[in-house]
Amino acid sequence: MQTENRILNDLGKLATGAAGVFQSIRDEVETMVRQRLERAIADLDVVTRDEFEAVKAVAAAARQDAERLTAENAALAERLAALEARLG
Known part of the structure; x- marks a missing residue:
């Protein structure tokens, strides 16, 4: 029983950590896309x-x-x- 709880706790921590990593990656990608779009719009000379x-x-x-x-x-x-x- 103790082992199962420990495994579930470890899995929960792993899932939480993975979610944080994915959120960081998402934020980084959004930032890069936004910068590229802003640069492209600036180059259009509108x-x-x-x-x-x-x-x-x-x-x-x-x-x-x-x-x-x-x-x-x-x-x-x-x-x-x-x-x-x-x-x-």
Whole structure:
């Protein structure tokens, strides 16, 4: 009976130790994977969300300015055509 308890205790200790080792290995692998992913993402040369939103806002403003200038040019072309018609 004593021998069986001792064997079970030893097996329990062995299982507990193995679980600790496996947890350490898992943590190490997660750390390595995270570092490699971070390095790979850094090498991709991607922009941050803030930078993207800033460029998007600038592009939208430029598009609005272009539309406004197109309308102004059309109005000026009509005015010029009317003036030329009065002169000619």
